[in-house]
Amino acid sequence: MTRRGGMFITFEGIDGSGKSTQARALAEHLRQRGLDVVATREPGGSPGAEEIRALLLRGNPDRWSAETEILLFTAARRDHLERLIEPSLAAGRVVVCDRFADSTRVYQGVTRGDLRQIVDELHRLMIGREPDLTFIIDIDPETGLSRARSRQGGEERFEDFGTQMQARMRAGFLDLAREFPERCRLIDGNRPADVIAAEIAAIADEALG
Known part of the structure; x- marks a missing residue:
């Protein structure tokens, strides 16, 4: 019997990894299967969270401390959860999200200070949900950074931290995959x-049934 929705799928990776492209490809694949799909992103995904996104992703790299970023990301995520993710899942939809809490665990919790415990405690208190499936x-960090910088989208604050941070982030995501x-x-x-998209679609199809 085919499962008809109610699944939370997230995409993670360093800047320029291609996760946004793959998230869009999977959402389209699942729609072609006849599933009701909501494609969203973080930070953002709801009006309030999009306002916070502008604060987080623009400006100088040292605009916010890691501690302040954790609070802002958690506030954006809570609004996103309340207004889009939870209602969509409750209605039986598949939610495909470009980034979620794992990004905060890596970016602020690991690469910008030993703040993982704070990230996890705030997540437990204010979010309380993990994805069903995370890709x-x-x-390679240098390849990712080169791709990210070529976009010129006006939201390059984290990319401006450079290759060393990209390498630390990659290590953080690899650790999460093991965790x-x-x-x-x-x-x-x-x-x-297209090869990547086919592999992801096959995994998602198996998970959805």
């Missing part, structure tokens, strides 16, 4: 996009 797109093997699938992002 971590793994790619949460029941939901995380590590995907080689150094291949053609």
